[in-house]
Amino acid sequence: MLIAWRVLKAVVAVSSVLSGAQALFPDEAGRIDWYQAQIGVPQRLEEHVHNGTVGLVAATARNVVALVDAESGALRWRQQLGDEAIGALQVRDGRVLTQSAAVDSAAQVRVWDADSGALQWSFTHAADDVSGGAAAFVDDSDDVVTVSGNQLVRVAADGSTAWTLALNGTGVYGRVVVHGGSVFAVGDARRTRTAGRRLHVVEARVATGEVVQQYDVADGQRLGNGRVVVAASRTHGGFVVWREKKNIVWQLHRLGQTSPLWEMHHAKHVQMELMPEDMLSSTLVEAGAADAPRFAMAYTKDGVAKTLVVELVRGGDGVEMRRVALVSDRTDGVAWRTGDETGEARKGRVAYRRDTYGPVTGVTVCSGAARVVVQTRGGLVAALAHGRREPVWLRDEALAHAQDMAFVDLPAPASPAEHAARATDPSVLPSPFARFVLHWVAWAQTLRAWALTGFGLRRSAATAPPAGTESGRLAPEPLAAGDHFGFSKLAVFGSSTGVVTAVGTQGGVRSWAHYVAHNDSPAAVERVIVTRRSLPVGGEPPVAVAVGRGARNHTVVAPLDALTGAPLADLGQHVMPFAYSRVLELPATDPESGQLLLGFVPVDGAPRLVLWPPTTSAARAFCALTKPFFFEVGDDVGSTRVRGFRAVCPDAWAPDTPPEVDAQPAWSFDLPPGETLVAAARYEPGGYATALQGRVLGDRSVRYKYINPHLMTLATQGPDGVAVYLIDRVSGRLLHSATHAAARVDKERPFLAVQSESRVIYQLWLDAIPAAAAAPPARGFVTVVAELFESDRADERTTDSAISSRDLRLPSVVTEAFAAPEPATALAVTRTRARIATRDVLFALSSGKLLALPDQLLDARRPLAPSADEKAEGLLPYAAPLPLDPRRVVSHHNAVASVRRIVSHPTDLESTALVAAFGLDVFFTRLSPSGVFDQLAPTFSKANLVITTLALAVGCLLARPMVHRKLTNRAWA
């Protein structure tokens, strides 16, 4: 008996382990969601070879140090340096040296293991002078020489300083070169009245730190101006190469050599190819380290942008330049060639459209010169190999700089027959009967094709994968159709590199990309707005408008076909000659183009609204609104006053000018003295919509929600802590305020807020949480939930169906605070189609987790000890800490780094919402906060259903004669 009992317990224990956690949906991980680890646009690329494998160490504009496999493009490791901009990168003997500094902060020198990315040691400069900054390894030693401000320091691997040299403010040093027992600090000479702009070089002995000499060189130059570059190598030492502004010859200075100080050089290759006017517009850039000093020159000849990588070698009577690689960025592709003019050349050519990711700006030649890595201004990094017509790999790093994103609905999948009809006679498509016929025609065609391919046993030529799909394709493939449930959409990202990228939500495949440029420079895209969503059968395509800042901070508006990325033919890119402070989605539609109107509020001048599309019909549509339109300005960080304006249409529109609407001051909300704005939040479009206008209490009465689409949350930092104000954006009335005395907001402790229906959820840092009277004060992040009701009593509400903000009653606010499990970097709430399903509150945690908590947990009315009615209502007992439940980490094992925003979008099924989180990385998933009540379970077997039905039918047929016989016999009995 005892043995049996033990066996039973063992069986129960084993079965409990085998059952697993159902909430993880292990079979769906990676199937419905996707994740892209990004590093950002590389600013420096250095090669690292270890055990025969070649890697590329990148220091990027997103302050990331990473190792990318040169063969596959896969990310081996990465280290994020927060807000520290990386000023120096050097790879040597399996170690990576970086120097980085945040704004007005001390420079940090770090040495990483190149294979694993582990930090080996670090050194922090004194914070008295933080200008400039560079570092370099000391030859045959683990030591590092680093410069920051006025200090040149040799640091040993244990963090101790061997010597420190005070530079006495002679320059702002941006490069350090160590060669031949000397260390050279090169920087911009401090400007004096007598001395012009030039470089200053300090040479010191690397062993002792004694100054050998210091001198100025390269008149009229400063580091980073595009006409001077410092190239160095371990064996050849360092050179300063520059071209004077109106000169077409090169000037070379070998560091340490002062007699002659520099020599003139005519690069034969360049001189043969370039005309002087082309030469004058050329720029010099660094091109990675190699055995010989390398640099690159970018120029344009006959409309072809070229990047020439050269290295400096010793010739018979001086230094010569030898071509390493030449990359030509033509209109239809990128051609490249490595090796000099005389040696064996390796070359290739890939198709590439410059309007997708911008011109090629950087070239890195890998060892052996059989492969080059090119990067474009828009943020595409691609490896090109000899003999390949497609890139070996590519990385779309524009996504790491995404500022905004929007979901675009895709049309339902069309049959091949429907496609044919669309191409030949689209007029038949609106007819349901025609579409019905086309549907069955398509089925017949599919069946025929299936039969022709031997019922799936023989592979037809048409289904063979096209050449080049095994590698990354430079030309993305447009996604023509979605699915029937609205799961498949396009996620359109706008990045500060000027690229608008559309990615399919099914699998994260790039669909299209478009480079928004203004005056040959990228327009930093800050907003992506879908201005036309509807896609009737055979109708106009949806439109995504990218809004960015172009040259001279002008406003660039680029309307794109959201399905292909092509600029709209009728409404081209539009540049407004002012910087905008806000872009408003107006509640009106242009009757001509069917697009949502946008309003731009210029930064300067009197507040006004500049309308887009810039047509009179659009302006008339806006002025035909039956309700007054209000907007506010001054909600920027650091502001002390928020002002509201009412749009007033003019009597007539001036011809040939963009239509503008005047703004009449409506209200002003002045912050209390000493307080400045640190954050502001509004509803996402449609975020105030709700399925139920109230909350049902346990006794079946109702507390009505205070739903105000004009609600706005302001957070201010003052001497007494952080204050939160809820104001009405039409009347400027203060609806609610709360003060958190021990709270603080700064860069590491941001204030985050999200408004959803009648709730405002925000996170802030508290220096002291008085947990109990006797307990020591704790500190940490708290999540505060404020829920707004129409009244503090049940069944009491404003009965008017149409109300004005000016007549609003103040809300009854219930607030509660919870201890946040981890600091979050972004907050959002899931959004479903009809808002019937419950909502999940999404936290992007600093550890990379994307946590989805049901809004039941973030209920301000959670009681300490629930009464019977409260239990009946479903209120959970209050518990201060929000659970960091692994089953609610929807990003599962992926660490989504530095999430800046989370965007949720409904699908056609009420249960399911799409969620995209982006910042450095991009993560996408589908969430069903109330469960998938309107979908079949993934385990549902349609085959079983069909087989069961058929078996029942067969059983009936077989049993029929038997039953008939039995009934006959019974009748005769």
Place this chain on the structure above:
Amino acid sequence: MASSGSTNKSSRRVYADFSPLVAKSKASSKIVEPAGFDLKAALGRADALAGTQTRNDEADTALRTKKAWEVAVSPGKSLPMQAFMAWMSGTSVSIFSILITGMILMSPLRAIMSVQQTFAGLERAAKGTRLDLTMQKAAFVAINLAGILFGVYRLSIMGLLPTTSSDWLAFLPPKEYMEYSA
């Protein structure tokens, strides 16, 4: 000559009516009476039978009335049992309590709908006359209405009656604001 009359299927009783024989014999019967048949004797037997029938009809009426009252109050007897079942199933909304409540509601409703059929057999008296069972029917309906009221009360305590503001919350339209903002 005796002939069998109509048969009441519900009571399965048979009665004989010999009166046609008298008319036929007096009018035009040329057929010789069978040997040993005495018409007077036969008629005297029929009269005796008719007297007995009258007495039986009165008793039958009383019996039917009594039976009808029994039928009328019979639903009341099941009410305690239904109340007990309702109490046992609780007031929470579950499949069992819903089934019980459905039974409590549907049984009297069905009984009210079929009140005529329930009393049809008792209403039909001898020689085509109908018994007046209005009071019994009214009592039957009233008791069943009480059952329905009990079911409705049960729906109410289960929270299934739309009697509170929360029941109409889903139909409440959102407020329309008289201004736009962005």
